[in-house]
Amino acid sequence: MKCIIIFATLLALALAAPLDEPQIVRYDSDNSGLGSYSFAFETSDGVARQEEGHLVNEGTEIESLQVQGSYQYVGDDGNLYQVQYTADGNGFQPHGDHIPHV
Structure with a gap:
């Protein structure tokens, strides 16, 4: 009986824990x-x-194949980082405010 109570308690705690997994919204x-x-x-x-x-x-x-796109993410510092890119015969070319220009 004790094992069932402990198991039920642990199960309830696990189910009540918040989900840390991001959800796909689009x-x-x-x-x-x-x-x-x-x-x-x-x-x-x-x-x-x-x-x-x-x-x-x-x-x-x-x-x-000629590709154009962009991506964004929130960094560990809390800032939003955005990158626009092209990929073609000249390789992968990213552009963003946080990427050094050469």
Whole structure:
């Protein structure tokens, strides 16, 4: 009987504990498989990302994917960090106020 009471107490405490897991509050996706895609999501803890991409020079030897997007998150310091980026034949190119310019 004692074990059942202890187990029930521990179970009640575990169920009453707040959830630390962020929840998805928005999710959109469009991927037709025809050379382009887009997606976006946002979570309850301030994380968000959106991206779209498409094929360039389709059907040639220099076919590649060109991507544009952005993401944001709240850092350990409590500040919101935002990054916009492109990724193409020139590589990944991020831009943000907190990223040093070269």
